[in-house]
Amino acid sequence: MKEKLEAIKNEALKELKEAVNKAELEGLRVKYLGKKGELTQILKGMGGLSAEERPVIGKIANEVRDSLENFITEAAEKIKSVEKENKLKSEIIDISMPGKKQTIGHRHPIDLTLRSIEEIFINMGFTIEEGPEVEYDQYNFEMLNIPKNHPARGEQDTFYINDNIVLRTQTSPVQIRTMLNQKPPIKMISPGKVYRSDAVDATHSPIFYQVEGLVIDKGITFADLKGTLEMFIKKMFGEGMNTKFRPHHFPFTEPSAEMDATCFVCGGKGCRVCKGEGWMEILGCGMVHPQVLRNCGIDPEVYSGFAFGFGLDRMVMQKYGIDDIRQLYESDMRFLNQF
Numbered sequence: 001m002k003e004k005l006e007a008i009k010n011e012a013l014k015e016l017k018e019a020v021n022k023a024e025l026e027g028l029r030v031k032y033l034g035k036k037g038e039l040t041q042i043l044k045g046m047g048g049l050s051a052e053e054r055p056v057i058g059k060i061a062n063e064v065r066d067s068l069e070n071f072i073t074e075a076a077e078k079i080k081s082v083e084k085e086n087k088l089k090s091e092i093i094d095i096s097m098p099g100k101k102q103t104i105g106h107r108h109p110i111d112l113t114l115r116s117i118e119e120i121f122i123n124m125g126f127t128i129e130e131g132p133e134v135e136y137d138q139y140n141f142e143m144l145n146i147p148k149n150h151p152a153r154g155e156q157d158t159f160y161i162n163d164n165i166v167l168r169t170q171t172s173p174v175q176i177r178t179m180l181n182q183k184p185p186i187k188m189i190s191p192g193k194v195y196r197s198d199a200v201d202a203t204h205s206p207i208f209y210q211v212e213g214l215v216i217d218k219g220i221t222f223a224d225l226k227g228t229l230e231m232f233i234k235k236m237f238g239e240g241m242n243t244k245f246r247p248h249h250f251p252f253t254e255p256s257a258e259m260d261a262t263c264f265v266c267g268g269k270g271c272r273v274c275k276g277e278g279w280m281e282i283l284g285c286g287m288v289h290p291q292v293l294r295n296c297g298i299d300p301e302v303y304s305g306f307a308f309g310f311g312l313d314r315m316v317m318q319k320y321g322i323d324d325i326r327q328l329y330e331s332d333m334r335f336l337n338q339f
């Protein structure tokens with residue numbers, strides 16, 4: 001019996017020394033000390049021993065159990081600390097490794113140009129107004145003196161949402177919204193996207209930007225219009241710039257004009273961009289039509305005003321020497337990174 005206990009102890013210690021993880025250790029604990037374990041079986045069989053043998057063997061058996069238990073506890077501690085060390089090693093962070101570089105973006109050329117335009121007009125006392133891109137036919141056309149069968153509708157190929165709602169074809173409806181919501185004096189510009197169902201090519205995009213302007217007060221004349229727009233052009237493109245006005249027609253202004261400015265590519269000498277003219281067509285403008293004022297509840301006998309509108313994209317393209325409008329909307333990083 002005594003030899004058997006010794007043999008179990010030695011065998012168990014040998015196996016325990018080889019255990020490398022918690023599961024193996026637990027397996028051995030069950031094998032020797034568990035309910036059906038080898039040592040337990042022996043303790044159970046002690047009833048068959050003589051009265052003299054029993055305490056002796058019992059003592060040895062208890063010693064074997066204690067020493068195995070102690071060994072298991074110690075081994076468990078060791079395994080735990082080895083596992084912890086391994087975990088720390090595998091999670092090591094090399095702080096000397098170079099980091100991931102964050103690339104910082106920048107403003108789009110349209111936004112850059114728009115900001116300088118806004119700054120110029122804000123300095124002249126204008127406010128910035130906004131209107132929706134999904135607009136009532138009523139505001140986009142009707143109240144601007146463009147009734148259902150007017151030829152101007154044909155020129156602005158319109159995306160219709162339904163009979164009464166369109167994607168705005170121009171920023172001019174913001175004139176209507178502003179006059180309906182504010183009392184004169186009004187002095188505002190309104191930049192934003194407009195939509196026309198044009199086929200896409202180098203100079204046409206179904207989405208593009210316009211900037212609208214509106215000034216309403218007592219005693220506003222065409223001289224105010226000319227002075228304001230000339231000031232804008234000089235601030236935007238340089239003091240050497242000149243402007244000239246040609247008669248034109250817009251349904252919502254009377255009289256109406258188109259304004260040209262000195263070609264800012266060649267300075268007026270004539271080049272490829274201005275097709276040898278020395279001038280560039282910049283915008284449409286005019287004195288707000290009395291009927292448009294009346295449509296918005298403003299008495300044309302008391303108030304007068306001027307309005308203007310221009311396409312932003314062409315200005316951006318000329319400013320940066322971009323020859324294809326599609327590049328402004330394609331989000332190609334190779335193109336955008338240049339600005």
Ligand code: DAH
Nearest residue numbers: 170172284285286307308309
């Ligand atoms: N809305 C016109 C267009 O899209 C541009 C325009 C012309 C706006 C004359 C105006 C204006 O405010 O007075 O072609």
